[in-house]
Amino acid sequence: MLTETRPRDVQVAELVPRVLVLRSRTWERLKFEVEYGRQQGTTSNSYLLKAAQPTLLDPPGESFSQLYLKELAQQIDLRQLRYLILSHVNSNRLVTVKALLERAPQMTLVCSKAGAVTLRAALGDQLQLWIPRSDTPLDVGDGWQLEFIAAATPRWPDGLITVDRQHHIVFTDKLFGAHVCSDSLYDEQWKKLDEDRAYYFECLHAAQPRQVESILDRIAELTPPPHLYAPAHGPIVKFSRSRLFQDYRDWCHAQTEQETTVALFYASAYGNTAILANAIAQGLTAAGVQVAAINCETTPPAEMQALIHSSDGFIVGSPTLGGHMPTQVQTALGFILAEGNKTKLAGVFGSYGWSGEAIDDIEQKLLDAGYTLGFETLRVKFTPTAADLEKCQAAAQEFAQALKKLRKSRTVLQPSLVEAQVNRTAQAVNRVVGSLCILTTLPEGCTYMTQAAAILVSSVSQASFNPPGVTVSLPQQWADSLCLVGDRFVLNILKEGSPLVRQFQQAQRLGEQQLATLGLKSASSGAPILLDALAYIECTVESRMKCGDHWLIYAVVDSGELLQTTGLTAIQHRKTS
Ligand SMILES: Cc1cc2nc3c(=O)[nH]c(=O)nc-3n(C[C@H](O)[C@H](O)[C@H](O)COP(=O)(O)O)c2cc1C
Numbered sequence: 001m002l003t004e005t006r007p008r009d010v011q012v013a014e015l016v017p018r019v020l021v022l023r024s025r026t027w028e029r030l031k032f033e034v035e036y037g038r039q040q041g042t043t044s045n046s047y048l049l050k051a052a053q054p055t056l057l058d059p060p061g062e063s064f065s066q067l068y069l070k071e072l073a074q075q076i077d078l079r080q081l082r083y084l085i086l087s088h089v090n091s092n093r094l095v096t097v098k099a100l101l102e103r104a105p106q107m108t109l110v111c112s113k114a115g116a117v118t119l120r121a122a123l124g125d126q127l128q129l130w131i132p133r134s135d136t137p138l139d140v141g142d143g144w145q146l147e148f149i150a151a152a153t154p155r156w157p158d159g160l161i162t163v164d165r166q167h168h169i170v171f172t173d174k175l176f177g178a179h180v181c182s183d184s185l186y187d188e189q190w191k192k193l194d195e196d197r198a199y200y201f202e203c204l205h206a207a208q209p210r211q212v213e214s215i216l217d218r219i220a221e222l223t224p225p226p227h228l229y230a231p232a233h234g235p236i237v238k239f240s241r242s243r244l245f246q247d248y249r250d251w252c253h254a255q256t257e258q259e260t261t262v263a264l265f266y267a268s269a270y271g272n273t274a275i276l277a278n279a280i281a282q283g284l285t286a287a288g289v290q291v292a293a294i295n296c297e298t299t300p301p302a303e304m305q306a307l308i309h310s311s312d313g314f315i316v317g318s319p320t321l322g323g324h325m326p327t328q329v330q331t332a333l334g335f336i337l338a339e340g341n342k343t344k345l346a347g348v349f350g351s352y353g354w355s356g357e358a359i360d361d362i363e364q365k366l367l368d369a370g371y372t373l374g375f376e377t378l379r380v381k382f383t384p385t386a387a388d389l390e391k392c393q394a395a396a397q398e399f400a401q402a403l404k405k406l407r408k409s410r411t412v413l414q415p416s417l418v419e420a421q422v423n424r425t426a427q428a429v430n431r432v433v434g435s436l437c438i439l440t441t442l443p444e445g446c447t448y449m450t451q452a453a454a455i456l457v458s459s460v461s462q463a464s465f466n467p468p469g470v471t472v473s474l475p476q477q478w479a480d481s482l483c484l485v486g487d488r489f490v491l492n493i494l495k496e497g498s499p500l501v502r503q504f505q506q507a508q509r510l511g512e513q514q515l516a517t518l519g520l521k522s523a524s525s526g527a528p529i530l531l532d533a534l535a536y537i538e539c540t541v542e543s544r545m546k547c548g549d550h551w552l553i554y555a556v557v558d559s560g561e562l563l564q565t566t567g568l569t570a571i572q573h574r575k576t577s
Contacts, residue, residue, distance in 0.1 A: 008064065010071040011043075013185050015228060015236065016167045018050040022071060024064035025181050032386040034279045034393065035203035038196055041181030042233050047171060048075055049164070052141025053082035056100075056107075057162060057171055058232060061092035065099055078104040083130070083140065086111040087173035087232065088156045089118045091271065098123065110138060112150060114298070115158035132160070149218045151175075153211040155204070155278070157298040161215065168227035170219060174204055175212070176244055178234035190240035197244065200233075201251050207264065207281040207293035209252035216248055258290035260403050263307040265332040266317035267296040267325075272351035272383050273317045279389040280315060280349065280378075283396025289403065296328035305335050313345035313374060313403050316366075318358040320350065325358035330465045333362060337369050337462045338471070342571070345403055346371040349378035349392065365462070370435065370571040374399035435460055436501055436570040439472065440527045441482055441489035449528040450515045453482055456504035458572035460491060468557040470539060479544070479551035487541045488525035489555070492533035494570040500532055501570050524559070534569060535562045 011023040023043040029036045044060035054076055060068050081104045089111060108128040109119060116129050137145040144166050151159035162171040178196040187193060205212045229237035237244055262284055268274035281291045292307050314336055318325040346366045350359040356379055363377050375395035380388045440454045459473040474483060483489055494501055519531035523538045537560035545552045
């Protein structure tokens with residue numbers, strides 16, 4: 001742990017002629033986020049290229065603004081600055097960017113396309129922006145050209161890496177850094193940096209190893225290889241370039257090789273839920289679980305679906321905005337509910353302001369679908385505190401242990417490797433469980449509730465949120481005449497332990513006499529609602545698709561009601577072989 005404390009300052013040094021680094025230094029823990037947990041202080045590195053078209057890279061965040069601007073003004077007349085390159089944009093850095101633009105309105109800002117969207121939203125459409133393309137370098141004068149590598153990751157979807165081939169420097173932003181403050185500009189003491197670098201990777205990159213690997217591939221293609229990596233934090237990497245590069249490769253590989261995987265879905269409008277997500281990811285990684293962080297705002301749906309199938313558990317995080325979860329989280333949750341295996345472990349977290357409906361809603365939907373939660377749902381008011389983040393880390397550890405236990409018990413249950421291989425598909429399919437419902441519908445020409453067709457169905461999934469819709473799979477013999485497009489039906493959702501489950505399991509479809517013995521009321525379509533059900537929904541069939549020996553019915557939910565306030569949803573329990 002750091003023993004030295006000094007006031008904050010900005011250290012200025014020349015890396016090569018005309019390339020300066022301005023290191024805004026704090027010797028104390030900068031923030032409460034887990035990445036600063038080793039308490040070694042940090043530096044926020046900005047770079048000034050004194051080219052014919054003077055160019056600045058990555059000013060620090062708000063807490064250094066004044067100190068930094070004062071020092072920068074000693075190095076250059078701000079009115080001469082031609083370009084400001086932003087390797088990523090965040091609200092903290094925007095404060096300094098705004099202050100810079102007031103003093104240097106002539107600057108053109110250079111950032112990725114995603115960064116430009118954030119900048120325009122925050123600073124207006126009048127900004128002078130230049131968005132690099134991979135084949136167009138930025139000429140900063142006298143043949144000095146800068147090239148760019150797109151470096152989008154879930155955590156920094158707008159990431160951009162700048163390459164200065166003339167001086168063999170790669171400005172790597174979040175790669176190859178460390179939260180360490182010292183007088184050493186370079187990494188001559190690199191052995192002492194091992195733990196800080198590994199911890200920095202664990203906190204910042206372990207949950208996005210595939211994206212980091214592809215950025216590493218791009219850097220590896222540079223010929224001749226760079227002499228310096230100039231990161232956003234900590235010492236400039238000069239003496240341990242190849243070692244650190246290989247460490248990154250190994251750390252990424254170690255992550256992707258972990259047996260147990262968790263998909264961590266989240267969105268965050270103002271950054272608070274993202275801070276929680278990062279703490280949970282770090283806790284999972286430290287417990288030996290591979291995490292795939294999925295920023296729902298920037299991840300294509302197909303990628304989300306693939307991760308739902310390949311992960312051993314899901315954790316979903318959301319802010320509450322206007323009483324709801326953001327649409328992107330709804331989409332991810334929709335995929336989980338429709339396609340996820342309900343025997344997988346789930347978890348929920350989020351930041352909220354006053355009511356937190358999104359968090360409750362996610363939790364309820366996962367529980368209703370039959371998921372088990374691996375930790376008590378984490379609800380945090382506005383900005384998390386250090387204590388909140390500790391809770392996130394502890395919850396992540398708990399989740400990891402439960403997952404490993406689950407995996408172990410499944411392994412023990414498997415009779416033999418060969419048998420398991422043969423049965424794998426059947427077992428996997430059998431583990432897809434849905435809530436048990438009685439579908440009731442009045443066949444054409446029938447008028448009395450007791451004439452209704454009443455069928456036990458277990459393969460019900462939520463298929464859409466807006467409009468709310470479900471899919472039900474019906475055996476061909478029933479689907480031939482029932483649930484045609486435009487027909488209406490009621491799904492009576494049964495309660496765990498309800499005698500109706502047994503009654504219907506024996507009969508599958510009840511006759512008029514049997515229906516007459518049940519407590520019924522009429523839905524607006526005339527189909528019966530079973531009063532002993534936990535809840536019911538009334539639906540209209542919108543489309544049908546033949547799938548093997550079944551028909552998949554998609555229906556829009558018209559109305560619904562909870563009939564009992566307590567009790568768990570009954571689900572189909574199947575033997576696995
Ligand atoms: C436009 C807006 C609407 C909000 N609506 C709600 C709400 O309905 N209920 C609530 O509990 N919090 C509400 N909040 C508070 C946010 O949930 C809270 O600021 C949270 O920390 C945001 O998380 P994020 O930083 O991950 O986006 C709202 C905030 C904003 C800015």
